[in-house]
Structure formats: structure tokens, C-alpha cells
Amino acid sequence: MKLKLSDFLKCMSASISVLMVTSLLAVTPAQAAGGGGPEIKRQVWSFNGFFGKYNKAQLQRGFGVYKEVCAACHGLKLLSYRNLVQVGGPEFSKEQALAIAKEATIIDGVDEDGEPKEREGKLSDRFASPFKNDTQARASNNGALPPDFSVIAKARTYHRHVPWYTEPYYWAYDMATGYEEKGVDYLYALLTGYKTPPRGMKLGDGMNYNEVFPGHQIAMAAPLSEDAVEYADGTPTSLNQHAKDVSAFLAWASEPHLNARKDLGKRVLIYLTILALLLFLAKRSLWARVKH
Amino acid sequence: MSDHSSTYEPTNGFTRWLDERLPIMRLMHGQFIDFPTPRNLNYLWTFGAILTFCLAIQLITGIVLAMHFIPHGDFAFASVEHIMRDVNWGDLIRYTHFVGASMFFLAAYIHMFRGLYFGSYKSPREIIWILGVLIILCMIITAFMGYSLVWGQMSFWAVTVITNLFTAIPIVGESITQWIWGGYSVGDPTLNRLFSLHYLFPFIIVALVALHIWALHVVGSNNPTGVEPKTENDSVSFYPYYVIKDSFATMVFALLFAWFVFYAPNYLGHSDNFIEANPLQTPPHIVPEWYFLPFYAILRAIPDKLLGVVTMMAAICVLFIIPWLDTSKIRSTRYRPLLKPFFWLFVITCLVLGYCGAKSPDYRFVEMADTQKYTSKAAAVSAKEEILSKNKHADLEIIESINSKEITYDLKNTKFKLTNQVLSLLLTFYYFAFFFAIMPIVGLIETPHKLPGSIAESVLGKSSADKAQ
Structure with a gap:
């Protein structure tokens, strides 16, 4: 009697689990409500993955785009001008960086009358922000606040439109390939995502259509266009190239020590692998004495 | 500690002198060198060492981070970025601490499921188990407080959501919540006390871990068969056998750890937490870190706020009483054919609950x-x-x-x-049914497989185990 009951329970639990799995897998999953728009694609970046590191020339071009186009509204308040010289970044020469710093006006201390004193920038200064405060920034941008760009490449992301049961596969894939560039891919898609609005779409006052921006209405007008910025190194000045370069620059701005980190990472992984191997061999020879 | 007698012999004048005054070397020798440990432990038993490693990493990196962190609403976010940018190797210290929290929970959950599968909570190990549940409770509190210190959008709103749960307490809820906040909303005083307590709790964990190990060394380790060691032939000394095995396993774990620190440090985080906290703007989806997702799903599964909070708390606190909910005398699920499928269904339930926690309720x-x-x-x-x-x-x-x-x-x-709401509710139901219905009932009606006569017998086979005697 006991056995029969337990067999019954076993069958029950087995069939419940089979049912659960099949019912979850067999039926098509729900589409995310609303939205639409194209899938954001994973781009090839020089700094992705195990061997990734920033491309100095690309960061310099990207800084050019930032300075000529973005810097009018977007700050980089967590960065200092000296960072532009640092190894693993755009690696401008000290003179170039100083020239960039000197263009900025920095408020530093007060004069004898107690009035704020202005001076030109030094390498040790933080990047001067384009607006004095958020209120001023909103006032000059039709009520919209242009976000600071210091960590923007890490503060944005996108979601794949995939059935939920395939998501664990993407997680594993992203983890195994060290996919940290979701934000950069989003920025690139955003900068290249300005299109003519679909038929029948009513845009808000001063708003622009962007196919990847959440809600598709963005206050910022298309910032980039072909030949918007001149490149000294002869790289073609297409819109896509501008978008790519400035996205790469912003990736560096939010993760300035990536080169050093990945470089050390290789050594650490090799060291740990060898140590683990030695420990394994030691463990095996020790345990050979004991049957287990 | 235990009455296990140490074979420690002081080798020189100093150690002899010390041994007569403070027999600390004798104690260490008895507990971590000679200590008899079942010979058949598998790699799941290495997670104790791995967790000690994780705790040490969190303490060391955390103490260094505290040297640079500023617990103030206006500066916290920027000071974390200052660590990432301007402190020498600061990005690695912070990433190690941040990824370390995830690794700590990963190891702790494996450790807990191992204890559950092999019945490590059963007599005479109830106290070890209860101390373990206290440790995970403190870990949850510590991790939550640590996450809040970054003072990004997700930090701020996580604190807001979780502290607001206290308002569900009848009558005094409002006052308690304001007392916790140190004001009328989450702000500077809140951040300051979270920092203070985030520094305190790890030391409470250290104390609990010491008790956990002490209790473990009184009764000895459980093992995959669940049969207690009977003769010397069933055990080996902790050193060198388990020292080397634990070290190897810890290094393999460290490899995984290092992969995340160096190549995917932000993968386990949320991009919204790189936006500075803004009390006036709620993020579209507030989600906790991955290790809280099953509990978050349970919280949201119940439509009533107070009941939801109670259920979520119960989901952790039920673990305190499982030594008395399980009616079976057999420890290891290996020998429990009826419990086994329910156990694995329980594991799947916890994983799917985690998935539910990540999705919006109407998904x-x-x-x-x-x-x-x-x-x-x-x-x-x-x-x-x-x-x-x-x-x-x-x-x-x-x-x-x-x-x-x-x-x-x-x-x-x-x-x-x-x-998601309905699925979470179903899974929550199974989560509790596993403890309150399946555990007590299965233990009563199940016919377990035959247990091996001894650990040695399970390893060597019956005849050679007899010979080895």
C-alpha cells in the first residue's frame, strides 16, 4: 500500500514538471506590449571581449565629434582634461590637451571684491559643463535636460525582443563573450536612428522621431550629419562613422581604465589557471593514497 | 571547541610557553589539521571554503572602499566614480567588491541547496543550519545596504521601495518607516545610517560564521551518504586532504570570479544605477539585483501589501524550522526516491521565481x-x-x-x-508546499533505499571495507 501511494505521488510530480516545461515551451510567448521599432544590433568594437582595447585614433576622432557637436549641450563633469593624456585613452599630447583645457573658462575662488574669479582651464581641472545648472540647461533646450555624458555609455541599455525561454541562452552567450557594450550599441543605434516619422504619427512640439528611442519621440534634433566634423586622419566623414567614433569615445569616458583592466585580467586568468592546475595535480596525487 | 583531542606537540620553547598560557596553536591544530572529516565528501562540500574566501574578499575590498567613499547624497555617486577613475586600481577594487557580492550569493545558494539535498539540517546539525540561515539573512541585509550606497537611481528607488514595506505594519508602520529614514523621505540621514550599518553587519557575519564553524566542528561534517562516521576508516584528516581539495575548488571558483571582474564587471548590474539618484523621477522598472529576484517575485505575487511582505519574510524564515518539518530519519536525498523529484522541482521553482522577479508583473x-x-x-x-x-x-x-x-x-x-503574477503565485504556493506539505508527508510514507553500512563501505564496497578494518 505504501509503495503504491509513493509511486502515484512520484508519477504526479513527474507529470507536473513535464507539463510545466512543455506548456511553457510549446506556446508562442507574448510580444512586448507597445513600442515596436527595429532590433538594436550588436556592433563590432575594438574594445569588446577578451582582447579588446580602445583604438587611440578612434577616441581622438570621437573626442573631436564630442567637442564640435555634443559639448554645446552635454557635459563630461566627472572627467578631467588630464584624462585626455592618460595611457589607454585618446592619448593626446600634453600640449594638445592643454590647448583644449585653455579654451574652457573655469570659475575658481573670488577676487578682492568677493566676486567669482574666472581663469582659463588647466590640465587638472574637471571638464567645464556647458550650463551653470540644470535649470539653465532646461531653459535653453525647450524644457528638456541634456544628460551629462560621463557615464552615459553605461547608463543606457536595450532589451532584445526575444521569446523569454531563449533569454537564458543570450545571458550565457553575453556572459561568456563579456558583452559589456549594450549601452554603446544603444548610443550608436540612437545616433543613427533618426528617420522620417511613419505615416500618421503626430510628434510633440519640438520633438523628433527616432526609431530606437523609447517612445520614439526625442527632444534632441539629429545631432550628426555627413561631414559634420572634419577628421585630420583622412577617415571618411560619414554619419555612421561619426556616430561610431563618438560612441567609442563615450565608452572610454565611462570606463577609462578598460585597457589596463583587460590587460591585467589576462595575466590573472593565466596565473589562476596554472595555480588551479597545480593544485589539481597535488590534490590528485595526495588523494591517490585514499580511495574515495 | 569540541572534545576532539589534539595531537599537537609544541616543538620549541616559545610554543611550549605559549601552549601553557594560551593553547591557540593546539586549538588550530585540532580543528584545521587533524580534524577528522568524512572521506567521501564531493565538490559540493568545498563551498564552505569558497564562502570563507568570498567573505574575506568582501571585507578587504570593502574596508579599502570605505576609505574613499563619501556617504552624502550630493557626493556618494561622484565619490564612487572617483574611486573608479582616480584611485589607483580603484576600478578593480570596486568591481571586485561589486561582483564579489554576486559570487558570495551564488556560492551561498549552492551551499544551501547542498544542505537541503543531503539533509545537513537534521539532528544533530540543527544549530549549524539555523546559524547558516542567520548568516544568509545578514548577507541579504548587508548586500541590500551596500547596493544602496552607490546612490544611483536603482539604489535610491530600491531603498524607497524596501523601506516603504515597513509602512505595511498596522498602526505604527508610518512611524517606524520615518524612524528608519531619519526624516520624512529617503535622504542623507538614510544614506549615512545605511553606510554605518553596511560596515557593521559584515562583522556580525564573521561572528556568526565563527559560531557556524564551531557548531560544525562539534558534530562533524555531514556527507553524501548521510551515514555518520563510525570508525577511523570512514574519515581522513582535514589537512592535507581537504585543505588541498578546498584550495583547488576555490581557485576554480576564483577563475569564474575573475572573468566577471575583468571582462564583464557590469553584466550583473543594472544600467539605471549609472544615473545619479533623483527623488523626483521613478525609473520605469525597479528591479533588485539577481540574487533577490526570487524573493521579489514572492513579494509581488501576493496582491496585498502586508501579506506580501509577510510571505516574503516567511520564505526565508521557514528555513529556520525545516529541521522539524522533515519527518524522515534519512538524511541524504540520494536514498529518498520519493523526495528526489520534489526536490528538483523545488530547485526549478526557485530558478523560475527568479525569472519572474525580473519581469514586470503583467508580463x-x-x-x-x-x-x-x-x-x-x-x-x-x-x-x-x-x-x-x-x-x-x-x-x-x-x-x-x-x-x-x-x-x-x-x-x-x-x-x-x-x-507573471499568476505564475509567481503558483510557484510561491509550491515553494511553501514543499516545506509544509511535501517534507512532512513524504517522510512518513516513503520507503527509502537501503543505506550503506558505513562511509567506507559506500566508497570501497562491502568486502574491502571489512578487510580494511
């Missing part, structure tokens, strides 16, 4: 619907009314979908749906 896991596309909203609305006139209870929804060419209005007529 539909399964949906069967007819969808009709319309190019104008008016057409969709009139079609909707037509269906409604035929069937009052039809589940209809108009979804505006924008693609590059046009806007379409999809009229969705849902016939069947399994929403």
Missing part, C-alpha cells in the same frame, strides 16, 4: 490570442466594440505599434494567458 509567459491589424485607430476601436457586443467577457486590447513606415493598431483578442 505574459504564455498567451494565445488572435491579433487583427488595423491602420487607423478608429477601425480598431469599432472592431473592438463589435466583438464586445457579441461577447461581453472578451479580453481585448488595442496595441499601438510603430515601425519605420507606419503606425498600426493591433487588436488583440486574448483567449488564454499566463501572466
